[in-house]
Amino acid sequence: MSDQPIEEIAPDANIPNVTQDEEPTTTHEKRNSFKINLRRYWAVLALITYIAGLGSGYMLWGSAMAGNNPGGGETASGGHDEMSVLIDQVNPPEGYELPIRYGDFAPKLVAAGVIDYAGFVRLYQEAGSLLSEQQITILTKGNDAPVIINKENQHFLLNLFWALGLANQNKILTDGPMMRNGKEQVVNFASTGGWTLAAKPIADLYASQSIISLTGEQQERLEQVAAGVYRPCCDNPTLFPDCNHGMAMLGLLELMASQGASVGEMFEAAKYANAFWFPQQSLELAVLFKMAKNVEFAQVDASQVVGQQLFSGSGFQAVHQWLAQNGKLDQAPSGGGSCGVK
DSSP: OOOOOHHHHSTTOOOOOOOTTSOOOOHHHHHHOHHHHHHHHHHHHHHHHHHHTTHHHHHHHHHHHHOSOTTSHHHHHHHHHHHHHHHHHHSOTTOEEEEEEEETHHHHHHHTTSSOHHHHHHHHHHTTOOOOHHHHHHHHTOEEEEEEEOTTTHHHHHHHHHHHHHHBOOHHHHSSGGGTTOGGGGGGSTTTTTOOOOSSOHHHHTTOBOSSOOOHHHHHHHHHHHTTOBOTTSSOBTTSOOSHHHHHHHHHHHHHHHTTOOHHHHHHHHHHHHHHHSHHHHHHHHHHHHHHHOOOGGGSOHHHHTSHHHHSHHHHHHHHHHHHHTTOOTTOOOOOOOOSOO
């Protein structure tokens, strides 16, 4: 790794900060404001320019990974070891413990018909990944254990929090962009019509259950974080949870807000939940931060990792395009990112 400071490698190449009071992009705004689309175009163009400006620094970092052995012995090993370290930072082998506990929301979802228990269990049986005793307890009785997300349970948690976000009453669902075409059309989103594990019609379940109630201050924190958490499958924040990852993130953040989590804790949880749900994309961001500022993934500000400029669909596309052109992604893990139940 070069000791050359980032200011010398690429002048003004600072990882952009995400302003939390920025208004989220809604479909209504996209439809009626050409200026917003134009601004997004220039933002993506600026990000591509920024990443391109890091070229010399990235090549130096890549050379440090490769070493100086022309025969390729230690070269390949060193590069593999470096990437393995990054992978373990993004997806810690021991998992990441979130500062919340399950409680009894899952049995309430089953009782309300949001989760068809038999269908839920069968999904994992058919996938050859039986639910653990703890997961069955979480679904049937509730559990006071802390929520730990890891490679083994990330699909389970994605589906569990998807159901929570979908059914819980919250004005993000009832007053936000999900309702742009009226409630009769709300079933047409991937996060609604794509939920195939319910025992009742989705239209009857959407935002119908008082499972998690928030105070005014908790709702403010929820909306602040939801406006700043993006996903690389689209350009929408969690305030517009139109796919499974967005709806699952909403459910997770609702639970965190109800249990007193701070804004910082919620962003940090989103950082690692996204890292397990989007492992390849998160690893690429880890490579970018390591190269640009020699900052480890764990130390990167969470609001930047999940923010619009780097982890929205358009922002991440620019990141991926540049890194891919420099041939540093061949060891990235695959998986995650699908918007269906799994």
